[in-house]
Amino acid sequence: MVVLGAGLAGLGAAYSLMKRGYEVTVLEAQGRPGGRVQTERDAFRYGGHAELGAVRIFDTHEYTLRYVEEFGLELTPYDTGVRAFYLRGKRFLAPEAGRPWPVPGFHPSEQPDPSARLPEYVLSGMAMLGDVSDPGWPGSVPSALELDRVTVDEYLAGRGASKTWRDWFYAQNGRVARANAAAGLAVESLPAGNRVSSIRGGNDRLPYAFAAALGRRVKYRSEVVRIAQDARGVTVGFRDRSGLHQLRADRCVCALPFAPLRRVRLDGGFSHDKIAAIRKLQYMAAARCHFQTRRRFWQHDPLGRLGGLDLVATDTMAGRVWNTSSQQRDSTTGMLHAYMFDTEAIEFASHGRRRVTEMRRLFRRLVPGIDGQVIGVAHKAWQEDPWAGGGWGSPQPGELRWMRPAMRRPEGRVHFAGEHTATLWVAWMNGALESAERVVGEIVQADARAAVP
Numbered sequence: 001m002v003v004l005g006a007g008l009a010g011l012g013a014a015y016s017l018m019k020r021g022y023e024v025t026v027l028e029a030q031g032r033p034g035g036r037v038q039t040e041r042d043a044f045r046y047g048g049h050a051e052l053g054a055v056r057i058f059d060t061h062e063y064t065l066r067y068v069e070e071f072g073l074e075l076t077p078y079d080t081g082v083r084a085f086y087l088r089g090k091r092f093l094a095p096e097a098g099r100p101w102p103v104p105g106f107h108p109s110e111q112p113d114p115s116a117r118l119p120e121y122v123l124s125g126m127a128m129l130g131d132v133s134d135p136g137w138p139g140s141v142p143s144a145l146e147l148d149r150v151t152v153d154e155y156l157a158g159r160g161a162s163k164t165w166r167d168w169f170y171a172q173n174g175r176v177a178r179a180n181a182a183a184g185l186a187v188e189s190l191p192a193g194n195r196v197s198s199i200r201g202g203n204d205r206l207p208y209a210f211a212a213a214l215g216r217r218v219k220y221r222s223e224v225v226r227i228a229q230d231a232r233g234v235t236v237g238f239r240d241r242s243g244l245h246q247l248r249a250d251r252c253v254c255a256l257p258f259a260p261l262r263r264v265r266l267d268g269g270f271s272h273d274k275i276a277a278i279r280k281l282q283y284m285a286a287a288r289c290h291f292q293t294r295r296r297f298w299q300h301d302p303l304g305r306l307g308g309l310d311l312v313a314t315d316t317m318a319g320r321v322w323n324t325s326s327q328q329r330d331s332t333t334g335m336l337h338a339y340m341f342d343t344e345a346i347e348f349a350s351h352g353r354r355r356v357t358e359m360r361r362l363f364r365r366l367v368p369g370i371d372g373q374v375i376g377v378a379h380k381a382w383q384e385d386p387w388a389g390g391g392w393g394s395p396q397p398g399e400l401r402w403m404r405p406a407m408r409r410p411e412g413r414v415h416f417a418g419e420h421t422a423t424l425w426v427a428w429m430n431g432a433l434e435s436a437e438r439v440v441g442e443i444v445q446a447d448a449r450a451a452v453p
Contacts, residue, residue, distance in 0.1 A: 001443070002027065002236050002249040004224050007035025008429055009417040010255030011210035011218075012067070012436030017253075018214065020444065025247060026214060027238050029223040029260070029387055033211040036388055036419075037429060039202035040290070044376035046330040049202045050290040050337060052380040053391075054429045055322070056309075057203075059193025061425070063433035064206070068199065071209035075197040079326040081307020086314040086366050087171060088164070093303050105164030114168050121161045122169070125181065126189040133423055135408075138182050139401045147182035148400045155181040171313035174320065175341040179284070180395050183426065190424060196309065198327050203429070227252065227414060228267035234413050237265075251446070253439050255417040255432075258407075259283050259389020270414075273406035281403065281420065283390025284427075285383040287345035289318075289359045292376030293334035296325055297369045311336065312366050318359065319344040321366055333375070336367065341391070349381040392427035393420030408438075410446075415439040 003014040006028035014024045032038075036053040044050065057064050057075065068075060085092055088103040095101055100112040110117050130141030138144035147155060156166050170177060176184045199205050211218050219240070226237035234252040238245055254261070258281045266275070298306040306312075312321035318338035325334040338359055340348050351358045356377055363370050383390045395403045408421045417439045422431030 001025070001251055001253070002234065002247050003253040003255060004227075004236065005035065005255035005257075005418070006030075006033040006207070006211065006218055006220075007255060007418070008037055008207055008210075008432040009419065009436050010035075010253065011207055011214070012063075012433045013253045013255060013417055013439050014214055014217065015210050016436060016440045017443070018217065020440070024214070024217050025249070026218040027222040027224055027236065027247070028218060028220050031220050033218065034204050034207035035257075036382065036391070037203050037207050038380070039204035040378040041202070043290075043378040044292045044335075046328075046333055048292050048328055048330065048333060048335060048376060050288075050292075050324065050335055050378050051198070051203055052288050052290075052378065053382070054203050055198065055324070055339075057197045057199070057429070058191075059195050060191050061428070061430035063437065064430045067206060067210075067433065071206065071213075073205055073209065074200040076200045076327050077195050077197045078309040078324070079307060080309075081311075081323075082304060083308060083310050084301070084303055084306055084312045085171065086312055086316065087168065088315065091303070091365065101168075103164060105162055106168075107160070107162045107165070110162060110165050114165055117161065117165065121156055121159045121165070122185070122188070124159060125155055125185045129182065129186055129189060132186045132189070135423075136405070138404070144182050145401060147185060148180060148398060150181045150397055151177065152179050152181045152184040153177035154397075155185075167315045171315050171320070172310070174339070175344050178342055180397050180400050182400050183395055186424075187426060198324075200327075201329075206429070224256065224264050226265040226267065227254065228265075229269055229411075229413050251413045251415065251443055253415050253417055253443075255436070257283070257388055257418060258393065258420065260387050269412040271406070271409070271411060273402060274409065274411050277403045277406040280399065281393050281407070282396055283383065283388070284392050284394040285342050285345040285349075285381070286391025287340040287348045287379070287381040287383075288337050289340075289348065289356060289379040290335060290337040290377065291360070291363065291370065291374045293336065293370065293373040294375055295332065295373065296334040297373055298323070298334075298367055300369075302368065314366055316362060316366070317344050317347045318362050318366055321363075334373075336363075336370075338363075345381055345383065345391075349384060355379065355381075393418075408435075410439075410442055415442050
């Protein structure tokens, strides 16, 4: 068995197949496991770390939690606290009940409590989704197909949400305005549980645990260049430091994001819809910019004691300012980062070598007091990563109905895993691991059928 990609989907599939007695080889183009689970440590002092990729684990992430327990890893809950807002150039706390929000543009019905409109604006869309776990979704649900035709922003505007309300919503939930409404609302509808955590010491401890269990079965610096199949098996061509090679296997698990898969030559038995999905699937631009600080100075903010993971909700390039200080080994230093989606991430990357300078300038307004505090910096724009192409697969309006089943469907002896093929938790570690379990089930069933005389 050959597995392509040592992100969580590939590692999870390889590990499960190994435990079932399969001989497994994993080909990974990079020099590390984890894919979009990437933890930065070298840029920081006092044992600090920051997540460049996946940040959160919910109580409802059954696949992630299963492996956290199996590998003996520990979870650290994020702390809670008061969040500030920065909207339309004003910085403030959410007003007390009955008092208006201090920004222009809300409809009278949205004041003084914008959250009161969530049922009409957002929950109404979630009610249209139907059973998102159905393999035929969204095609199996006519109302979900209506959502598939529009963006999140178009849907909210159609429900009567003002531009100010929509920006208020994105400031807290991420800049998903241009996302497919069916896909975006499906993810928003999933339950988070009561606790939000990360893996103690860094989320990349999970992929490294998988990699340690697989040992030499994982071949790094091995870029896949060709996948060919016939009735008897699959041939994978790959390039490593010593040149071009071929590997023959009975079956193949392709856990590569579709963006780098576009550079791979595919021969033999791949359907039109699969090729179209590989070529057309867009990836959400996503970026992070982390600042390690000498002190957690926002606990003495002029607005009051701020805290929690979601520190400042903004309508700026910074997107959401997240505070992961509670996850750090050192209890004095702080760790803040801008978590940017789509246009925010694109704008950040457009500043080139000045992107960190521009973000620091912006943070002076978002988190006053940061001057003289920064002792470590790390940043990443995932749309610039050649092995990812972006943060996660993001079908455009009108694409989900045909692309979702096409992305998941096996093609002969080639099976497809990855967060983009997940049933529910698309864009999450849990979705990647769920997809791994699905493809292992496909392979076991296919081999069982083949063994029947």
